[in-house]
Amino acid sequence: MINVKDFMTPIQEYLQPNQTLHDAIFLMNKYRLNTLPVVDASEKLIGVFTRSVLYQQLLSNEKMQTSIGKFIRKDIGTISEDTSVEELEEQIAVSEVGTGFVVDKTGKPIGVIDKADAIKSFLQKTQLLTEQLKWKSLLQTVIDNSYDGLVMVNEKGNITFVSPSLIELFDLNPHEIEDVPIDSIFPHFELTTVFKTGIAEISDFMEIKGINYIVHRIPVYQEDQIIGAIGKIVYRQLQEVRERFRSYEKLEKQNDVATKKAETSRFTFDEILSHNSQMEKLFRSGMKAAKGKTTIMIRGESGTGKELFAHAIHSASNRKNGPFITVNCAAIPEHLLESEFFGYDEGAFTGAKQKGKAGKFEMADGGTLFLDEVGDMSLQLQAKLLRVLQEREFYRVGGTNRISVDVRIITATHQKLEEMVEGGKFREDLFYRLNVISIEIPPLRKRKEDILQLSHAFISELNKQNGTSIIGWDPVVEQALMEYDWPGNVRELRNVFERAMVFAENGMITLEDLPDYLLKKIGMSIFLEEENENCDKTLLEKAEEMAIKVALKKSDGNKSKACKLLGISRSVLYDKLKKYDDIKIP
Numbered sequence: 001m002i003n004v005k006d007f008m009t010p011i012q013e014y015l016q017p018n019q020t021l022h023d024a025i026f027l028m029n030k031y032r033l034n035t036l037p038v039v040d041a042s043e044k045l046i047g048v049f050t051r052s053v054l055y056q057q058l059l060s061n062e063k064m065q066t067s068i069g070k071f072i073r074k075d076i077g078t079i080s081e082d083t084s085v086e087e088l089e090e091q092i093a094v095s096e097v098g099t100g101f102v103v104d105k106t107g108k109p110i111g112v113i114d115k116a117d118a119i120k121s122f123l124q125k126t127q128l129l130t131e132q133l134k135w136k137s138l139l140q141t142v143i144d145n146s147y148d149g150l151v152m153v154n155e156k157g158n159i160t161f162v163s164p165s166l167i168e169l170f171d172l173n174p175h176e177i178e179d180v181p182i183d184s185i186f187p188h189f190e191l192t193t194v195f196k197t198g199i200a201e202i203s204d205f206m207e208i209k210g211i212n213y214i215v216h217r218i219p220v221y222q223e224d225q226i227i228g229a230i231g232k233i234v235y236r237q238l239q240e241v242r243e244r245f246r247s248y249e250k251l252e253k254q255n256d257v258a259t260k261k262a263e264t265s266r267f268t269f270d271e272i273l274s275h276n277s278q279m280e281k282l283f284r285s286g287m288k289a290a291k292g293k294t295t296i297m298i299r300g301e302s303g304t305g306k307e308l309f310a311h312a313i314h315s316a317s318n319r320k321n322g323p324f325i326t327v328n329c330a331a332i333p334e335h336l337l338e339s340e341f342f343g344y345d346e347g348a349f350t351g352a353k354q355k356g357k358a359g360k361f362e363m364a365d366g367g368t369l370f371l372d373e374v375g376d377m378s379l380q381l382q383a384k385l386l387r388v389l390q391e392r393e394f395y396r397v398g399g400t401n402r403i404s405v406d407v408r409i410i411t412a413t414h415q416k417l418e419e420m421v422e423g424g425k426f427r428e429d430l431f432y433r434l435n436v437i438s439i440e441i442p443p444l445r446k447r448k449e450d451i452l453q454l455s456h457a458f459i460s461e462l463n464k465q466n467g468t469s470i471i472g473w474d475p476v477v478e479q480a481l482m483e484y485d486w487p488g489n490v491r492e493l494r495n496v497f498e499r500a501m502v503f504a505e506n507g508m509i510t511l512e513d514l515p516d517y518l519l520k521k522i523g524m525s526i527f528l529e530e531e532n533e534n535c536d537k538t539l540l541e542k543a544e545e546m547a548i549k550v551a552l553k554k555s556d557g558n559k560s561k562a563c564k565l566l567g568i569s570r571s572v573l574y575d576k577l578k579k580y581d582d583i584k585i586p
């Protein structure tokens with residue numbers, strides 16, 4: 001706000017009643033003023049001495065040494081230093097005097113305002129207003145086209161503005177919400193909390209009527225006083241940005257394929273997360289084996305990271321700049337596998353593309369061919385594969401030219417190939433050819449120390465991918481993750497996080513966000529059951545029962561071991577087993 005101090009002419013010297021006409025002339029000339037303030041001994045303004053009075057005295061031959069005391073005009077109006085421009089406008093409108101003196105709180109004159117000053121201030125004000133109008137239209141345009149919603153409140157917490165996008169979203173009537181307390185319209189936004197803290201806040205995700213929001217609460221200060229608050233509500237962006245990001249990623253992938261033409265490996269050993277000593281041993285073996293050309297078989301349950309390992313071996317080999325080609329033997333229909341492997345020549349069979357097509361062996365020339373689910377190959381194809389491995393040459397389907405390639409083979413399987421060999425389902429000679437170096441990846445339940453490391457990695461990866469901001473989990477979630485057996489291994493762990501992060505609220509994953517099947521499996525689903533009048537067990541009893549079940553399971557039914565785990569005596573365990581008679585000893 002502009003006030004008189006901003007445009008008055010400051011004054012530091014005054015007249016006192018005992019000073020002379022000569023002194024008055026000197027000061028008038030020095031400050032180019034027509035009216036001089038006259039103060040008493042305490043510098044309080046008591047009147048003014050004007051140029052017209054001076055002229056009158058000079059015309060009546062008054063001596064220059066005459067004191068001005070008797071010529072002072074005392075009926076003057078003063079202007080206090082905190083008078084606003086608007087108040088001054090009113091005073092000037094009714095004033096007959098051309099000059100006004102601005103006084104401080106003690107009544108001491110600190111400045112003078114004449115008509116020229118006033119005009120200058122009004123011009124300044126007009127200029128300011130024009131600027132403000134320009135800003136207003138600019139801001140209005142920004143707000144009207146804003147992607148997010150905006151709501152503003154005054155110092156009482158009453159609504160002063162709601163952006164059109166929010167009005168539309170909440171189907172509000174703009175006239176009915178003006179000057180209404182914000183908490184009665186948008187209680188969830190808790191906008192007035194910043195009045196207490198004075199600090200801008202960014203809230204977590206919240207959901208209201210099925211819409212996800214983030215609210216930014218920003219206090220508005222004037223000097224050091226909070227005069228209101230602004231709520232910036234981000235809602236549309238969340239889903240849309242995610243979708244756009246995905247289609248951008250898809251496009252990028254397509255470009256990648258188009259430019260690179262052949263597949264290359266995507267992972268290195270650094271990206272396989274594990275602190276397990278057995279896994280670390282496998283990394284070392286994998287890196288050594290990568291250097292040669294020997295065939296490698298990677299074994300392990302589904303989802304343990306076999307494919308990841310195959311990529312890493314290729315990346316660590318001297319073929320890393322060559323292609324990495326994958327064939328999932330279980331996913332390709334039997335009758336197409338042969339042409340997938342070896343390609344086909346022009347006119348090889350009806351429907352074949354005119355020009356023929358290279359098979360995966362040719363595509364992998366100079367690189368690695370990864371045969372996933374190798375146990376699913378038919379005996380007929382096994383024979384053909386064996387021949388290629390022995391001779392390093394083959395024919396395309398329908399072709400007559402021998403093709404020789406330089407390919408390193410890595411296979412993977414979750415099946416017990418030895419049993420398949422015994423049962424006549426897998427060729428023994430092929431098995432030995434493929435199983436020259438064998439890498440057996442342990443299941444996740446045998447390297448539980450990896451669970452937390454992987455979980456942290458999945459949270460940060462999925463936060464980036466999905467635009468969420470999950471920061472952690474309840475301690476009981478960690479207990480559940482460690483308790484569960486993970487038959488689907490790392491893939492299942494990743495899926496569980498992908499799901500939990502969708503349901504998590506306030507940035508934390510809770511027990512509720514884990515899938516029911518998992519909670520049931522480890523006996524934790526009881527904690528989530530609705531309060532049931534027929535259930536007479538307290539939460540503590542449920543926890544006790546679960547702890548006993550877990551201890552018995554961990555100790556394979558050995559009661560002494562279970563007591564140790566539980567920290568209770570044998571007799572207490574027996575009492576509890578009587579109490580919870582549905583506990584089955586494994």
Ligand SMILES: Nc1ncnc2c1ncn2[C@@H]1O[C@H](COP(=O)(O)OP(=O)(O)OP(=O)(O)O)[C@@H](O)[C@H]1O
Pocket residue numbers: 271272273274300301302303304305306307308309372412414454490491494
């Ligand atoms: N140690 C690990 N560190 C990080 N991610 C891992 C790890 N192990 C597995 N993954 C991830 O788990 C998922 C499954 O891994 P992958 O496909 O390599 O398993 P697989 O054993 O080949 O499974 P399947 O036998 O079903 O083909 C992938 O998303 C992979 O990136």
